[in-house]
Amino acid sequence: MHPAPSVIIFTSLSGLGFGLLTFLGLGYPDVSGWVAFVFFLIAFALAVGGLLASTFHLGHPERALKAFTQWRSSWLSREGICAVAALLVMGLYALGVVFFDQQWRLLGVLGAVLSVATVFTTSMIYAQLKSIPRWNMVVTPAMFLMFSLAGGALLGGQITAALVLLIFAAAVQLLYWQHGDGAFARAASTIGTATGLGSRGEVRAFEPPHTGTNYLLREFVHVVGRKHAQKLRVISFVLGFVLPILILFVHPGHLLALIAVLSHVAGVFVSRWLFFAQAEHVVGLYYGKR
Amino acid sequence: MSVQQPKIDTSPKVSDEIRKTTCYMCACRCGINVHMKDGKVAYIEGNRDHPVNRGVLCAKGSAGIMQHNAPSRLRKPLKRVGPRGSGEFEEISWDEALDIAVGWLKPLHDTNPEKLAFFTGRDQSQSFTSFWAQNFGTCNYAAHGGFCSVNMAAGGIYTMGGAFWEFGQPDWDHTKLFMLFGVAEDHDSNPIKMGIGKIKARGAKVIGVNPVRSGYNAVADEWVAITPGTDGLFILALVHELMKAGKVDAQYLSRFTNAPVLIDKDTGLFLRDDNGKELVIDSVTGDLTPFDQKGVRPSLSATHEGHQTAMALMAEKYLDPQYAPEAVAETCGIPAEKIRKIAADLARVAFDEAIELDREWVDFRGETHQKMIGRPVAMHAMRGISAHSNGFQTCRALHILQIILGTVETPGGFRFKPPYPKPVEAHPKPHCKVTPGAPLDGPHLGFVRGPEDLMLKDDGTPARIDKAFTWENPMSSHGLMHMVISNAYAGDPYKIDTLFMYMANMSWNSSMNTRGVIEMLTDKDESGEYKIPRIIYSDAYSSEMVAYADLILPDTTYLERHDCISLLDRPICEADGAADAIRWPVVEPDRDVRGFQSVLVQLANKMALKGFTHEDGTAKWQDYADYIVNHERKPGIGPLAGFRGKDGKSVGRGEVNPGQLDSYIENGGFFLHHVPDEASYFKPWNAAYQDWAVELGLFDSPQPYLFQLYSEPMRKFQRAAEGHGERQPPEHLRDRLKTVMDPLPFWYAPFEDTHVDTDEYPIHALTQRPMAMYHSWGTQNAWLRQVHGRNPLYVSQKIWDEHGFEEDGWAEVTSVHGSITVPVMLQTTLNDHTVWTWNAIGKRKGAWALEEGAPEATKGFLLNHLIHELLPPKGDGLRWANSDPITGQAAWFDLRVKIEKAAAPLESQPGFAPIKSPVGRGPKDLTWKVGK
Amino acid sequence: MTTLPSSTTRKLGLVIDLDTCVGCHACVISCKGWNTENYGAPLSDQDPYGADPVGTFLNRVHSFEVKPEDSPPQLIHFPKSCLHCEDAPCVTVCPTGASYKRVEDGIVLVNETDCIGCGLCAWSCPYGARELDGAEKVMKKCTLCVDRIYNENLPEEDREPACVRTCPAGARHFGDFADPDSNVSKLTAERGGMDLMPEQGTKPVNKYLPPRQKDSWEGEVDVLAPFLAPVAEEPKGFLGWLDKTLEKL
Numbered sequence A: 001m002h003p004a005p006s007v008i009i010f011t012s013l014s015g016l017g018f019g020l021l022t023f024l025g026l027g028y029p030d031v032s033g034w035v036a037f038v039f040f041l042i043a044f045a046l047a048v049g050g051l052l053a054s055t056f057h058l059g060h061p062e063r064a065l066k067a068f069t070q071w072r073s074s075w076l077s078r079e080g081i082c083a084v085a086a087l088l089v090m091g092l093y094a095l096g097v098v099f100f101d102q103q104w105r106l107l108g109v110l111g112a113v114l115s116v117a118t119v120f121t122t123s124m125i126y127a128q129l130k131s132i133p134r135w136n137m138v139v140t141p142a143m144f145l146m147f148s149l150a151g152g153a154l155l156g157g158q159i160t161a162a163l164v165l166l167i168f169a170a171a172v173q174l175l176y177w178q179h180g181d182g183a184f185a186r187a188a189s190t191i192g193t194a195t196g197l198g199s200r201g202e203v204r205a206f207e208p209p210h211t212g213t214n215y216l217l218r219e220f221v222h223v224v225g226r227k228h229a230q231k232l233r234v235i236s237f238v239l240g241f242v243l244p245i246l247i248l249f250v251h252p253g254h255l256l257a258l259i260a261v262l263s264h265v266a267g268v269f270v271s272r273w274l275f276f277a278q279a280e281h282v283v284g285l286y287y288g289k290r
Numbered sequence B: 001m002s003v004q005q006p007k008i009d010t011s012p013k014v015s016d017e018i019r020k021t022t023c024y025m026c027a028c029r030c031g032i033n034v035h036m037k038d039g040k041v042a043y044i045e046g047n048r049d050h051p052v053n054r055g056v057l058c059a060k061g062s063a064g065i066m067q068h069n070a071p072s073r074l075r076k077p078l079k080r081v082g083p084r085g086s087g088e089f090e091e092i093s094w095d096e097a098l099d100i101a102v103g104w105l106k107p108l109h110d111t112n113p114e115k116l117a118f119f120t121g122r123d124q125s126q127s128f129t130s131f132w133a134q135n136f137g138t139c140n141y142a143a144h145g146g147f148c149s150v151n152m153a154a155g156g157i158y159t160m161g162g163a164f165w166e167f168g169q170p171d172w173d174h175t176k177l178f179m180l181f182g183v184a185e186d187h188d189s190n191p192i193k194m195g196i197g198k199i200k201a202r203g204a205k206v207i208g209v210n211p212v213r214s215g216y217n218a219v220a221d222e223w224v225a226i227t228p229g230t231d232g233l234f235i236l237a238l239v240h241e242l243m244k245a246g247k248v249d250a251q252y253l254s255r256f257t258n259a260p261v262l263i264d265k266d267t268g269l270f271l272r273d274d275n276g277k278e279l280v281i282d283s284v285t286g287d288l289t290p291f292d293q294k295g296v297r298p299s300l301s302a303t304h305e306g307h308q309t310a311m312a313l314m315a316e317k318y319l320d321p322q323y324a325p326e327a328v329a330e331t332c333g334i335p336a337e338k339i340r341k342i343a344a345d346l347a348r349v350a351f352d353e354a355i356e357l358d359r360e361w362v363d364f365r366g367e368t369h370q371k372m373i374g375r376p377v378a379m380h381a382m383r384g385i386s387a388h389s390n391g392f393q394t395c396r397a398l399h400i401l402q403i404i405l406g407t408v409e410t411p412g413g414f415r416f417k418p419p420y421p422k423p424v425e426a427h428p429k430p431h432c433k434v435t436p437g438a439p440l441d442g443p444h445l446g447f448v449r450g451p452e453d454l455m456l457k458d459d460g461t462p463a464r465i466d467k468a469f470t471w472e473n474p475m476s477s478h479g480l481m482h483m484v485i486s487n488a489y490a491g492d493p494y495k496i497d498t499l500f501m502y503m504a505n506m507s508w509n510s511s512m513n514t515r516g517v518i519e520m521l522t523d524k525d526e527s528g529e530y531k532i533p534r535i536i537y538s539d540a541y542s543s544e545m546v547a548y549a550d551l552i553l554p555d556t557t558y559l560e561r562h563d564c565i566s567l568l569d570r571p572i573c574e575a576d577g578a579a580d581a582i583r584w585p586v587v588e589p590d591r592d593v594r595g596f597q598s599v600l601v602q603l604a605n606k607m608a609l610k611g612f613t614h615e616d617g618t619a620k621w622q623d624y625a626d627y628i629v630n631h632e633r634k635p636g637i638g639p640l641a642g643f644r645g646k647d648g649k650s651v652g653r654g655e656v657n658p659g660q661l662d663s664y665i666e667n668g669g670f671f672l673h674h675v676p677d678e679a680s681y682f683k684p685w686n687a688a689y690q691d692w693a694v695e696l697g698l699f700d701s702p703q704p705y706l707f708q709l710y711s712e713p714m715r716k717f718q719r720a721a722e723g724h725g726e727r728q729p730p731e732h733l734r735d736r737l738k739t740v741m742d743p744l745p746f747w748y749a750p751f752e753d754t755h756v757d758t759d760e761y762p763i764h765a766l767t768q769r770p771m772a773m774y775h776s777w778g779t780q781n782a783w784l785r786q787v788h789g790r791n792p793l794y795v796s797q798k799i800w801d802e803h804g805f806e807e808d809g810w811a812e813v814t815s816v817h818g819s820i821t822v823p824v825m826l827q828t829t830l831n832d833h834t835v836w837t838w839n840a841i842g843k844r845k846g847a848w849a850l851e852e853g854a855p856e857a858t859k860g861f862l863l864n865h866l867i868h869e870l871l872p873p874k875g876d877g878l879r880w881a882n883s884d885p886i887t888g889q890a891a892w893f894d895l896r897v898k899i900e901k902a903a904a905p906l907e908s909q910p911g912f913a914p915i916k917s918p919v920g921r922g923p924k925d926l927t928w929k930v931g932k
Numbered sequence C: 001m002t003t004l005p006s007s008t009t010r011k012l013g014l015v016i017d018l019d020t021c022v023g024c025h026a027c028v029i030s031c032k033g034w035n036t037e038n039y040g041a042p043l044s045d046q047d048p049y050g051a052d053p054v055g056t057f058l059n060r061v062h063s064f065e066v067k068p069e070d071s072p073p074q075l076i077h078f079p080k081s082c083l084h085c086e087d088a089p090c091v092t093v094c095p096t097g098a099s100y101k102r103v104e105d106g107i108v109l110v111n112e113t114d115c116i117g118c119g120l121c122a123w124s125c126p127y128g129a130r131e132l133d134g135a136e137k138v139m140k141k142c143t144l145c146v147d148r149i150y151n152e153n154l155p156e157e158d159r160e161p162a163c164v165r166t167c168p169a170g171a172r173h174f175g176d177f178a179d180p181d182s183n184v185s186k187l188t189a190e191r192g193g194m195d196l197m198p199e200q201g202t203k204p205v206n207k208y209l210p211p212r213q214k215d216s217w218e219g220e221v222d223v224l225a226p227f228l229a230p231v232a233e234e235p236k237g238f239l240g241w242l243d244k245t246l247e248k249l
């Protein structure tokens, strides 16, 4: 898949933002007043910023409101609704915390649940797609959720939680890669099934329908070299998990904590880039490309 | 579940009006419905009533709207201001343009008409353009057939009085076995596709003989991956097998062909009676008799005073073991068993699965046949066999195969379309007598019957600039357009003054040796004048050729002008009917352009050319539409056969009808006149057909004839080469003529194979037509160029592996003549020793209103850079033309190359400097929609 | 609406005959022409005369090579447009309801005025049948020519998709798969019409007819080939035989 910056930014930032909101909603860190304001500001900036980024890839953002209508079947619609609900509830909750020094617990828990639900719905937008086997796995939502929670904990300064969650997230990440590498084969879509000609012999894509490119090729066919991908995985893993975990382990000061956060965010970005760039759409079979 | 769906309008208005005319995106000439909205062309679909396409339309036809609106359209007459090839022009008025042209042409007409060479491309107004040229008085006129497929046309006409091409068609409704040789698209594109569709729907069988298994050959049930240039040998091996097994249609051969005609053992010419009628022995009476007498049953095996029948000569020739499958297998690249199997299949279908139609018919001997017996094997072939230097004989060989099986003009076989069948005798001979200020003494092109008809001057030198109808290529019935520029440049046989061309991209894809041609067009003599002093060119678009002309006469697009697709020319007939068609301006041009034929009328009028002028000096016609309606070739016969006579009810023959064009328009742009059922097969011998043809005006009297298995005209040339007769060939051609002018088809290796080292150049290199592109024009079409925006060189698995090619790799391809560096692509469905590419996708930078970075110019390429119009010198130091020695057909597919892996260059090589676009560039975005 | 109808009254779709398609691209271009002028936004082209032309097409013709075990390789032309799936993922993923499957005939359509151009439906389609238009930024796909097949302004015989009407080889057939007696149902039954990527669970309505057995000679050749038996090896013998044959007639 084409690793469009808009979707990478969207999923990465909103994941972090809603992760932080989850923790804030649950009352970790237990803050109020200006400190709370700053925490909420960061969380909202990430979540809203991410959502806004996602609208950049829309052809008609001005019609975005229509996207709330199809919650009965569409994960994208559900995500929109969850996100707005989470933001509204958490907004209300934040008002209480920042301005009234009130922690409306029920509201906070509801907000946290909605935040987690938002991340889950986001993940399901990808995980539901049978056409992209590497995404069409249970591990995908697990990964999105773990990333979001670990990031949230890290941003929220919840050292122990962050440590545990980062370790889990790292494990899920490895599982995702390991599992993802075999996903296309397991999905059993081949050029033979795509053309229905597989039973006659070995099938090979000959001439494409056009000599130039098209929307499909631009959007769905992005070939990353294996070596390249391997290197990026290492980088992403070190930045996203190894370094932050090490820092947390040696008990950080503020500066180191900041580095841990930035490193994690950078790692998440690289991981997301790979999430898209390595995902092979079955339509590539028609073009002899994956 | 309650479902709410948006309400959509499922019956929107389609258009304001439909105007029916004829497509021009190729020579197939399908009927089209042009949907108009707000006075503009909105959508084009096929016309369901039209005899050619019955409603279907190919990609090019459907994309006509993009052609008609292409940004590359020329807008105004142009006068060259920069050097030739720069593309620098000044727009001028039509008055000035016509004055310049007349200023150049009139003096030539008055003094040396042959100093004008007028050559036209693939248009179908040849009966008109030749009429113009004839009245101008030059002998130097031809259309493009010489480099296209004259072998096919001439081979067919000399052998059976008609050819494949667009002059005949398989009997799609009845055939059970269809064998296709060397065809990618042909001029009959939609009908062939429709026909293959019909065959497929019936589950009948298709055999594709082609080194490349794409397109039609991809859907073929059996693939014969023949080695290029060897079809003649393969076909004669089939003939050998069939004859050996007695699987020939003896009845048919005896009655309808010259197989029983006696050949004079001394001269090799036919034995004839005093009236010139060919003689046979009647097997009933044993008498020597003219072949066409009532009740005669010609004997195939009789002899008379030592003279044998043509059949006997054939048997002797083709039963020889040199034609046995084993003997030819290696050369043809086809296993002997496979050849046997094909022969057996042909015989089985032709004889064991023969069909009968319950239709009575009467033959020319007056004999009534109760039924029409059909041999349901149909064959079709095109440039794959004809664009070789042995193409004429190969085409003849193929017709021999068809004829011995009795499949020509019988149900399920191959059928002619009116005005064919038509024997050689009913065709004109060529003419070349030039008289200053007067018309030529007759039509330029025709069919020679022997050396006496050659176009030679008294001193034996060629009369024509292209050296057509000379000893180098005696039967060059379509002229040799591909030799015009090089001969004019060399001043051989003489210098000309003005080269006037129409619709042919001669500085690019339609020439061999493209760079050489560019040099010839731009080279100057000592006095600083161009070696070809003046070039006038008519094109509708900003092609590569435009840049090389001095004066450009911009044409309209096909939707903006009158045209006629005439029975006098290359009509749109079907086997079951005579048909012709028109184009008419369904929209008026939005630019200052004029239909080229109308411009020719205007030029003729300004020069007061004879045929265009009344006795009183006034012009006969104002424009082409006027000519189409009012010109009469013979009394009552004009360009259009339909709606003649005062009341518009006469067919074929009839007075001029001023409302004729309106009637055509009302009728959907065409006219169709059915062949009666009893006349629908056996046409060359069928009295009912002959009478119908006379009534329609195709002939003045019935013209029944025999198929010419043994060709007497060829024997006459051969005899001359043997030293007989007054007109003698030059010594250096004598041996060649003795060999190639064999009156019975034979096979010889393509010339390139014997002129280059085939160990060094082991690979055959071919081109094919893409179905969705028409030569160079397709490229300016925004929709089509997305399908074919560049062309790779397709490489066989064997060559791919041997050279270690990889995906997206490049190769340097070298012939004896030159070298190109181009992208490669693997194709496993390809003869092992062959590479090929799509024809005419590669473009010159700056042409066609494309940006200079267009893939056509950066990745696309022409194979033409590797092909030369002359072969490398042989032992005798002479350079033979890269053409068929009989017809002069350009031997595009003889090409031999070697190939090497190459590092990817920035662009395909050779590169050429960009030309300046006289029309600017196309827009950045296209959101085409007419009306709301 | 984004949920799929539980069933549709009719199941309109195409049968594409891979045995007959010659790969001419006529269907591609006539589709482009019709849909540029009709339903929804025109199918636009970016950089149409430049270095990198990219346009929207609703139907495209691929080609594949197949290498059977023991006969020569084959080339197969392969047209592909929306298959109007029964379980169309492109419909259920759509957040706006712009994508929907019609209850009356099963046609999958995009209501362009509701489309936000998110692209998700295209992501979900295994077949690459949807393309986001570069100018209008809405999702385009084959409409099965919904504005032709019922169009009372067209003569009855023309109420079929543009691509079917134009196909010179007759490789495309249009009809109702819900009706077992329809041309498409019969063809599918007779010729073993197949689904593309059945494992994707989309249940395509459009069916593909597999190419017929090709190159049957290859196996036959040496074993049972009934070659022609000679009547004569010599010209004399052949001619004598010929005359005897003629006399018999």
Ligand SMILES: Nc1nc2c(c(=O)[nH]1)N[C@H]1C(S)=C(S)[C@@H](COP(=O)(O)OP(=O)(O)OC[C@H]3O[C@@H](n4cnc5c(=O)[nH]c(N)nc54)[C@H](O)[C@@H]3O)O[C@H]1N2
Binding pocket: B121, B122, B144, B147, B148, B149, B502, B503, B504, B505, B506, B509, B510, B511, B538, B539, B540, B541, B542, B543, B544, B545, B555, B556, B557, B558, B596, B767, B768, B774, B775, B776, B777, B839, B840, B863, B864, B892
């Ligand atoms: N390598 C290789 N080369 C080949 C061949 C091959 O097989 N292989 N085939 C050869 C054959 S058979 C042929 S016929 C030639 C064809 O080659 P050309 O006859 O040169 O064909 P086009 O490229 O179509 O060029 C015709 C010109 O007509 C112009 N034109 C189009 N429409 C109109 C119109 O309405 N009016 C006017 N006045 N002009 C118009 C176009 O703009 C173009 O410049 O190519 C030959 N070249």
Ligand SMILES: Nc1nc2c(c(=O)[nH]1)N[C@H]1C(S)=C(S)[C@@H](COP(=O)(O)OP(=O)(O)OC[C@H]3O[C@@H](n4cnc5c(=O)[nH]c(N)nc54)[C@H](O)[C@@H]3O)O[C@H]1N2
Binding pocket: B026, B027, B122, B148, B149, B181, B182, B183, B184, B185, B186, B187, B188, B189, B209, B210, B211, B212, B226, B227, B228, B229, B230, B231, B382, B383, B384, B385, B388, B766, B767, B768, B769, B770, B771, B772, B773, B774, B775, B893
């Ligand atoms: N779409 C489209 N249609 C066209 C044209 C076009 O440009 N585009 N051009 C028109 C013109 S001007 C012409 S002349 C006709 C030409 O019509 P075709 O004769 O169909 O044209 P080519 O593409 O030259 O095809 C030659 C075929 O012969 C095969 N071949 C080459 N050498 C051999 C051989 O030795 N033996 C055998 N058996 N096969 C061989 C090639 O692989 C190829 O398939 O098409 C006309 N129709």
Ligand code: SF4
Binding pocket: B023, B024, B025, B026, B027, B028, B029, B030, B053, B057, B058, B059, B060, B061, B062, B189, B190
């Ligand atoms: S075959 Fe195509 S391009 Fe040629 S006349 Fe017919 S529709 Fe036009």
Ligand code: SF4
Binding pocket: C020, C021, C022, C023, C024, C025, C026, C027, C028, C061, C077, C079, C166, C167, C168, C169, C170, C171, C172
């Ligand atoms: S129009 Fe018909 S033959 Fe041509 S590509 Fe389309 S389906 Fe195949």
Ligand code: SF4
Binding pocket: C081, C082, C083, C084, C085, C088, C089, C090, C091, C108, C124, C125, C126, C127, C128, C129, C130, C141, C202
């Ligand atoms: S082919 Fe693709 S776009 Fe069409 S219905 Fe099926 S999933 Fe949807």
Ligand code: SF4
Binding pocket: C093, C094, C095, C096, C097, C098, C099, C110, C114, C115, C116, C117, C118, C119, C120, C121, C122, C138, C139
């Ligand atoms: S692109 Fe349009 S039709 Fe497709 S899912 Fe998004 S809103 Fe729906």
Ligand code: SF4
Binding pocket: C030, C031, C032, C034, C035, C058, C059, C081, C082, C141, C142, C143, C144, C145, C161, C162, C163, C164
């Ligand atoms: S049915 Fe209509 S929209 Fe669909 S591919 Fe055919 S022409 Fe295009």
Ligand SMILES: [Mo]
Binding pocket: B147, B148, B149
């Ligand atoms: Mo041609």
